[in-house]
Amino acid sequence: MSRRIIENVSRPQPVDISVNGETVIAYEGESVAAAVIAAGTIIMSRDSSGRYRGPFCNMGVCFDCMVDVEEPDAPPGATGRVRACLTPVRAGLRIRVPVPISDKPISDEPGQNG
């Protein structure tokens, strides 16, 4: 699974977002896609026969990374759908993807990238 690059990178203070109800950290400037991948899954949508899809083009063309999001200030249940690769994260964003985050959320400790 992907890991954030740690060495020689400075980031702003982390913010909390949630992916499928689990609180994880993200950094301003990251895309929703990057934050979801760092949270433990690359699966963001399904194709017409139900198979899993993840970000393919990473530039807004393929629409394979469409995820449901609730804005931090939106009432519960007021979801929108966005292309994860083009949408910046912000504090409090609630994201839903089709599968549970099975892996442990990515920590900032160096040396885990392999």
Place this chain on the structure above:
Amino acid sequence: MKRFDVAVVGGGLVGCAAAYYLSKAGATVLLLEQGDVNREASGRNAGSLHFQLEYRLIRYGEDQAAQFAQIIPLSLVAIDDWSGLEKELQADLELEMGGGLILAETPADVAILEKRQALQERYNLPTKLVSATEVRRMAPYLSDTVVAAGYCPHEGHANPRLVTPAFARMAQASGAELHGRTRVSALLRDGSEWRVQFQSIESRRVGEVACRAVLNAAGAWAAEIAAMAHLHLPLFAVPLLMNVLERSSPLIPHLVQHTSERLTVKQVSAGNVLIGGGWPARFPTCDTGMDTHRRPRPVLQNVVANLAVASRLVPALRDRHLIRTWTGTTGVTSDQMPLLGEVPEAPGFYVAAGGAAFTHGPTYARLISELIVDGRTSQSIELYSPSRFSHVNNFMASV
């Protein structure tokens, strides 16, 4: 020189279907396609099966509409042809014939619907007018602004990416030879025969065959193919513009159109909603004006306007994302009716192009094949004969 009964020019729906029907009837067939099978309008249209008179046919006044209504006898045959097509081709075509609605929002729309209904009744097309209450019962997904609709129970859609390849497979299984990436370079009369010269686009290798008949099924470019036989056909390349929304749960079981605006809406089996209706796109420009051989470009304000009409009529579409817009090139004749038959000035030169060539394509192909093989058709196609344009070929000896 190799001989065939028929050389078919064009590997779209009409050409591939004709190759199938002709070889099924025992004719030897060579099909030549300059690009790839199904690459142009046959595979790039939105797959509507519309049997009611479309907006483009009724918008130019009552006299013209009455003329266009003469297409309905062909539509009646097309309804039967489509109903049996998946069985005939042993293929899933994602065919849905769950009915179509043409929506009215104003008293003026209703007046147009009533006139259309009268024309359709004259030709026994099974359609009816439905009230606002009935529309809401049949199609609760529609906006409250709808006050009436014209309904045809046979309208629907099929997947254009499946139909022509299915015909092509069946044509080959029946013995037809299909050559892609091969451009026709000359069509010459030779006594009672035709010589067809062609060239492979990659290898530049040239070939020539003799045949009894040539079928011009070149769609948007049928006039250019006719010119190789020194004939004029009044058929013009025009751009198509289509939009597709993201997949979503089933909502729209009908083909939806509007009485007085450009609109088609349908939901395909994968769940995507296709939105079109004839909004213009633009051909790229070139030294001689516009280049109809290159892909047309979408016109952004037309995409926006098309989506606005669709989401006004089907409000739930406002929450669904546009994922792609694409264009294609099709052919329109000067009177909007198909060109279907033998060109009188060039015996043995047949044409099947123009009109609503997806809805009517399998029917064009079946009937023109009958004409070529038997010399007559099971259903009259006299009204669509290119002989109505004989005056433009009066000076154009093809010999």
